[in-house]
Amino acid sequence: MLLGPALLVSAVLFALGVAGVLLRRNAIVIFMCVELMLNAVNLTFVALAQRLGVAGQVFVFFVMAVAAAEAAVGLAIILAIYRHRQTLNLQNINLLKG
Amino acid sequence: MPGSLLDALWLVPALPLAGFVLNGALALTRPGAKRAVSLIGVGVLLLAFAAAAGAVVAFARLPGGEPVVQRYWEWLPVGDLQVHFALQLDRLSAVMILVVTGVGALIHLFSVGYMHDDPGYARYFAYLNLFVFFMLMLVLGASFPVMFVGWEGVGLCSYLLIGFWFNEQINADAGKKAFIVNRIGDVGFLVAMFLLFRATGSLDFGDVFSRAAGTFPPGGALITAITLFLFLGCTGKSAQIPLYTWLPDAMQGPTPVSALIHAATMVTAGVYLVARCGVLFALAPVASAVVAGVGALTALFAATIALKQWDIKRVLAYSTISQLGYMFLGVGTGAHAAGIFHLATHSFFKALLFLGAGSVIHAMHHAYHATHAHDDAQDMRNMGGLRHQLPWTASLMWIATLAISGLPPLAGFFSKDEILSAAFAQGAVRPIWYAFWAMGIAAALLTAFYMTRLMLYTFHGANRTGEGARAHLHEAPWVMTGPLVALGGLTLAGGALNVSPLFGGGTWLHRWLEPVTAAADRLQPAVELSRATEWALVLGAVAVAALGIVGALRLLKPEALVPARLAPPETGLGRVLWKKWYVDELYDAVLVRPVMWLSREVLWKVVDARLVDGLLVNGSAVASRALGWVGSRLQTGEVGFYVVLFVIGVLAVLGAAVR
Numbered sequence: 001m002l003l004g005p006a007l008l009v010s011a012v013l014f015a016l017g018v019a020g021v022l023l024r025r026n027a028i029v030i031f032m033c034v035e036l037m038l039n040a041v042n043l044t045f046v047a048l049a050q051r052l053g054v055a056g057q058v059f060v061f062f063v064m065a066v067a068a069a070e071a072a073v074g075l076a077i078i079l080a081i082y083r084h085r086q087t088l089n090l091q092n093i094n095l096l097k098g
Numbered sequence: 099m100p101g102s103l104l105d106a107l108w109l110v111p112a113l114p115l116a117g118f119v120l121n122g123a124l125a126l127t128r129p130g131a132k133r134a135v136s137l138i139g140v141g142v143l144l145l146a147f148a149a150a151a152g153a154v155v156a157f158a159r160l161p162g163g164e165p166v167v168q169r170y171w172e173w174l175p176v177g178d179l180q181v182h183f184a185l186q187l188d189r190l191s192a193v194m195i196l197v198v199t200g201v202g203a204l205i206h207l208f209s210v211g212y213m214h215d216d217p218g219y220a221r222y223f224a225y226l227n228l229f230v231f232f233m234l235m236l237v238l239g240a241s242f243p244v245m246f247v248g249w250e251g252v253g254l255c256s257y258l259l260i261g262f263w264f265n266e267q268i269n270a271d272a273g274k275k276a277f278i279v280n281r282i283g284d285v286g287f288l289v290a291m292f293l294l295f296r297a298t299g300s301l302d303f304g305d306v307f308s309r310a311a312g313t314f315p316p317g318g319a320l321i322t323a324i325t326l327f328l329f330l331g332c333t334g335k336s337a338q339i340p341l342y343t344w345l346p347d348a349m350q351g352p353t354p355v356s357a358l359i360h361a362a363t364m365v366t367a368g369v370y371l372v373a374r375c376g377v378l379f380a381l382a383p384v385a386s387a388v389v390a391g392v393g394a395l396t397a398l399f400a401a402t403i404a405l406k407q408w409d410i411k412r413v414l415a416y417s418t419i420s421q422l423g424y425m426f427l428g429v430g431t432g433a434h435a436a437g438i439f440h441l442a443t444h445s446f447f448k449a450l451l452f453l454g455a456g457s458v459i460h461a462m463h464h465a466y467h468a469t470h471a472h473d474d475a476q477d478m479r480n481m482g483g484l485r486h487q488l489p490w491t492a493s494l495m496w497i498a499t500l501a502i503s504g505l506p507p508l509a510g511f512f513s514k515d516e517i518l519s520a521a522f523a524q525g526a527v528r529p530i531w532y533a534f535w536a537m538g539i540a541a542a543l544l545t546a547f548y549m550t551r552l553m554l555y556t557f558h559g560a561n562r563t564g565e566g567a568r569a570h571l572h573e574a575p576w577v578m579t580g581p582l583v584a585l586g587g588l589t590l591a592g593g594a595l596n597v598s599p600l601f602g603g604g605t606w607l608h609r610w611l612e613p614v615t616a617a618a619d620r621l622q623p624a625v626e627l628s629r630a631t632e633w634a635l636v637l638g639a640v641a642v643a644a645l646g647i648v649g650a651l652r653l654l655k656p657e658a659l660v661p662a663r664l665a666p667p668e669t670g671l672g673r674v675l676w677k678k679w680y681v682d683e684l685y686d687a688v689l690v691r692p693v694m695w696l697s698r699e700v701l702w703k704v705v706d707a708r709l710v711d712g713l714l715v716n717g718s719a720v721a722s723r724a725l726g727w728v729g730s731r732l733q734t735g736e737v738g739f740y741v742v743l744f745v746i747g748v749l750a751v752l753g754a755a756v757r
Contacts, residue, residue, distance in 0.1 A: 021741055090737050098730025 006047035013040035103156035117142030117227035125220035139223035147199035163613035186240030194237035204581035211578035229255035283334015290327035325385035332368025353456030362445035376618030393426025394534035401544035406675035433520035443509035450585035465570035483561035503546035509592030546646025559656025
């Protein structure tokens, strides 16, 4: 597998994730974009592990575990917000401000 | 063992300090323990006198009369400034410590009787002991800073003792006045110290005086400034024009305090300082002329005020100011021995006069207390004829009166005559001294007059105390008359210290002080007078004194006086003198009120209320609130906005890292 294309793909995926987080309003979509960024990083780890050793691949499992935990907590929070406010548009969820 | 007695020099100031600590502890814990307080208070003074006498005797046996400096510890090692805590015994401080501890012990003893019924007895003796400690530091210090500690310390004790009965506003005010006026003078002392250190690189007496002649050109601007600043300090401490106004008010303190601090010892500190720095003043003829001129002017000015005072202690206070003026005339003329001689004799007869006045006030106060009258126990118009009730006090005070007037063979005659002769002799070199001499003679006339007036009104004529109170007047107990008798003896014999060759004497004090004054005398040689001139001066001075006394006896009519509450108000010149030439009012209008106005209208209402409170305190609060408001605008509550900022931040950090 070629390193260059792999890194390019992961960079594109990461940029898409960032753009999604910045531009979208729906909490679930933003959440998915965060996952996308995590997986872009995973792809980088795996790609570089070929050259730099197995530690990168091990790290991917850690990231996956953390992402799973995060998904559980995050989805729970989103669910709670939705029950409370009947919306997931983040522009309407702005009570904490100075 | 002369050496060991000199090694014990530290005991001289340490004993009164121990007395202060013990009496202070008693004052806080057991204020009723009067017997212990008296024992400690008077005992430490007697022991200190013994230690001082021992040290002086041991010192006198050493050949040459060089100063003995005892260094105890490094006190202020700051860069080039190395000040040791050191005591110095030389022939000048020897005279001073004997006067301070000797007269001090007698006055402490007198206080045992005078203050006996006072609830603050222990506190009083604690302060009095502390004062003696600081006074001894002042005269024993081997450098300007150590002396300054004593200088400030006596000022503090003076404040504490003037305001001793502080629950009356007038007493507390008098204490504050003394303290603040003295502060003005102390600034002069400090500035002089700074200048001296810059010029000579040292503050030890020995170094400064030995380097002075090589450092300062005679009559130069710098040495003139230094000596004038020193003299400013002296005018504060020794109550000379223009800073004398605190001393009459200091009479609000207990009478023995007036005798010890405000007549015999503390106020002479300025004379001591000028004599101590005789070399510096000899290098600055202008400053010497200022010292002598201010002295002569003060002597005359204060004497005029004393003519019309009714409070017995105020007469004595102005008399003290006047006599201090004589001392400054002496030391300013370069006749240091004469000035110190008058300092010593004055401390005898003025302490006697004050303690005598204390004895009178004591009797008057008891009489009025017994009859529940509310008349003024210090007003001479309420006295009269007291010689029948207080025979000892009356005769002893007459001795002191004749001495201060300058009649031979009493102590004051010799010392005052020597100062006036020296001033007259100096006139041959610098004619302005003839004017100073004339002022001195005029003051001598007034001195004889107002002192005779005091005696006439107090002890002679009919008694004006009041029918009921008269029966309660009585002589003071022995513990008070004893010191009076001792001081009377000193007043009679004190002149023997320095009898001039004119009367076959050997000017013992003059020769004793020679090692101290020699350097100054070389720079400013004394002018010799012919025998005939000296005789003429002496006879003239005695004639003037006699004229003053006889004039007072002929002109004043004690029979015509009425008690104070019935007395008509003064008119004309008498009113001006009674009001002290309105100097206090002048200072009040020119200095006190403008300063108060400046403090209230500018410093308080503008600088403090507007600038400090308004701009700095409230302003910083407003500024931080504004900054907080700006910061709070960033917290919009919209997550998207935060993320945008977050990404911008990350990109900025990454960009910085890459570059």
